[in-house]
Amino acid sequence: MTLTSGPAQARHLATAIPGPRSLELMARKEHAVARGVGTTMPVFAVRAGGGVVEDVDGNVLIDLGSGIAVTTVGVSAPRVVDAVRGQLDAFTHTCFMVTPYEGYVAVAEQLNRLTPGTHEKRSVLFNSGAEAVENAVKIARAFTGRQAVVAFDHAYHGRTNLTMAMTAKSMPYKQGFGPFAAEVYRAPLSYPFRDRADGPAAARRAIDVIEKQVGRPAAVVIEPIQGEGGFIVPAPGFLPELAAWCRANDVVFIADEVQTGFARTGALFASEHEGIVPDLLVSAKGIADGLPLSAVTGRADIMDAAHTGGLGGTYGGNPLACAAALATIETIEAEGLLERARAIEELMKDRLCRLQEKDDRIGDVRGRGAMLAVELVRPGTTEPDPELARAVAAAAHAQGVIVLTCGTYGNVLRFLPPLAISDELLNDALDVLAEGFRA
Incomplete structure (x- = not known):
């Protein structure tokens, strides 16, 4: 190795x-x-x-921290260092929205290949997990024409205004920073150590709350294994039941794989453990071995719902981070x-x-x-x-x-x-x- x-x-x-x-x-x-x-x-x-x-x-x-699940393939992994050094010699930035470059496209192609499902996909790159989660919600709202978003007990999705609203824990993430974004609702999670419910029963409980308190939201956003909330692994059957309800009701199912993605859980993405194919998948942290990069990948029809110019950012998909991501993926597969x-x-x-x-x-x-x-x-x-x-x-x-x-x-x-x-x-x-x- x-x-x-x-x-x-x-x-x-x-x-x-x-x-x-x-x-x-x-x-x-x-x-x-x-x-x-x-x-x-x-x-x-x-x-x-x-x-x-x-x-x-x-x-x-x-x-035993990996920079909070970031340096999954090891700090300064040799392939990553070589790839970033080579890109550094070429150029550090042009902004993909001004003069695009191949690295961004290559990362998108790899994400479209590697994320669950064989359907046609599109990807868009950002800088942080919170930024990607927020943009996944934007995309879901543009696609459905609805506004409500459902997150779960114990969830952590980030520190921006919308993702703070989606995050469950007040201290230290939310206390004193409100008011928060509207149209965010919370449903109960499957927490086997504490609720002792099987997956389907826990899913029915969550779906009942969603149907009664929200109706049909634009999206349901969930971490397949919760991160900051306590590394909670839902009981078997919980995620498939939830995903099936979303499909039946035209609700966008968003898997927040910021912490669970890129080989961390023994699968490339944690959704794979129960055969889940998310409509949208959010990745970050381990994607680029320490360089700031995140992404939203998903069904082409959903991803293309946002109008041209509606997605992006000055640094999103920075060429150095893209080089690191391609080398990280190569390292995962080769090693x-x-x-x-x-x-x-x-x-x-x-x-x-x-x-x-x-x-x-x-x-x-x-x-x-x-x-x-x-x-x-x-x-x-x-x-x-x-x-x-x-x-x-x-x-x-x-x-x-x-x-x-x-x-x-x-x-x-x-x-x-x-x-x-x-x-x-x-x-x-x-x-x-x-x-x-x-x-």
């Missing part, structure tokens, strides 16, 4: 975390950067590659990374489930591929324990393992390792995590 570069692939602590140089930079950050920008760890990176990040003090950290994601799931779930057997504070182990999580609860209950999640994450951070938390209740530890990570690094990280629980 030719996926690693940069620091040696081993955890190494040269100083306490944070070290003195990181503390100096954090003090500068406090005086220069707006308070609203938080950080998970108070360390500053200087190099990264494969499954590790090196900080300014010489500490080498195991990366067998779907299989690697499934191998990571097998290794990590085995370790996490064995940990769960010994610790009744681990209420649930869930996820697919290299998108896994544990939900932490008070012993013997399903009551969320966000304090424990914070404590275990802090213990891991102190020992050089990057771990993220999430969930509506703040009680979920989530694991998003790059697919370039070695089994040795994974096992070392899991040893640290187990010690964090014991402590």
